[in-house]
Amino acid sequence: MGRKFFVGGNWKCNGTTEEVKKIVSTLNAAELPSEDVVEVVVSPPFVFLPLVKSSLRADFHVAAQNCWVKKGGAYTGEVSAEMLVNLDIPWVILGHSERRALLGESNEFVGDKVAYALGQGLKVIACIGETLEQREAGSTVDVVAAQTKAIAERISDWTNVVLAYEPVWAIGTGKVATPAQAQEVHFELRKWLQTNVNPQVAASTRIIYGGSVNGGNCKELAAQPDVDGFLVGGASLKPEFIDIIKSAEVKKSA
Numbered sequence: 044m045g046r047k048f049f050v051g052g053n054w055k056c057n058g059t060t061e062e063v064k065k066i067v068s069t070l071n072a073a074e075l076p077s078e079d080v081v082e083v084v085v086s087p088p089f090v091f092l093p094l095v096k097s098s099l100r101a102d103f104h105v106a107a108q109n110c111w112v113k114k115g116g117a118y119t120g121e122v123s124a125e126m127l128v129n130l131d132i133p134w135v136i137l138g139h140s141e142r143r144a145l146l147g148e149s150n151e152f153v154g155d156k157v158a159y160a161l162g163q164g165l166k167v168i169a170c171i172g173e174t175l176e177q178r179e180a181g182s183t184v185d186v187v188a189a190q191t192k193a194i195a196e197r198i199s200d201w202t203n204v205v206l207a208y209e210p211v212w213a214i215g216t217g218k219v220a221t222p223a224q225a226q227e228v229h230f231e232l233r234k235w236l237q238t239n240v241n242p243q244v245a246a247s248t249r250i251i252y253g254g255s256v257n258g259g260n261c262k263e264l265a266a267q268p269d270v271d272g273f274l275v276g277g278a279s280l281k282p283e284f285i286d287i288i289k290s291a292e293v294k295k296s297a
């Protein structure tokens with residue numbers, strides 16, 4: 044099917060210049076599977092993007108953690124897609140649950156952002172996921188389908204989209220989804236894409252999992268047929284991120 048394993052490191056709002064340099068030098072020194080096997084993208088806070096981009100090994104790429112919903116202008120505190128393109132930042136994370144919950148980003152707003160960023164030539168890691176309440180109410184699939192629909196309605200080309208399923212209850216909690224739970228939702232998402240977009244998009248779009256992924260649980264998750272990689276938070280700031288990248292080997296031998 045040709046879905047290259049994808050590992051993203053979302054550093055969130057963490058790091059000092061010294062800490063960033065240390066993480067970069069650890070990553071630069073690591074012996075890892077080749078670019079043919081795994082695509083690695085790290086996402087530092089905006090202010091560290093130029094430093095990380097200029098010092099990180101060439102086989103890794105960088106992502107911003109957000110960008111504005113339309114062309115830049117009088118939007119104090121925002122960073123536009125055009126600016127990311129100008130700095131040669133290839134990727135952006137959009138719709139992270141922390142922004143949806145803390146900053147009130149709606150499905151529609153996230154969909155608009157995804158469409159705008161793609162239109163500017165950025166590649167997008169689009170995040171979706173249900174809360175614990177929604178899962179317990181049995182509405183997980185409906186919730187992630189609605190989040191995906193708001194994106195699908197606004198874009199026509201999925202080539203530059205990676206879909207990140209991140210159940211909110213698993214983020215930063217140490218409570219990782221079981222491989223079966225992750226596989227079930229990824230399978231449903233792929234089925235949704237097949238029915239509502241088209242079979243080609245369903246077969247080729249990477250659906251990655253995020254939420255308490257670490258060096259210990261990554262292999263079992265990576266072995267699931269519809270898990271095409273990870274979006275890693277806390278562990279992406281630590282040397283174990285390297286072990287998570289290496290879990291791509293599980294796919295190669297599958």
Ligand SMILES: O=C(CO)COP(=O)(O)O
Pocket residue numbers: 053139209213214215216217253254255256274275276277278
């Ligand atoms: O939100 C996440 C990645 O975007 C996941 O965070 P943790 O890996 O810290 O749970």
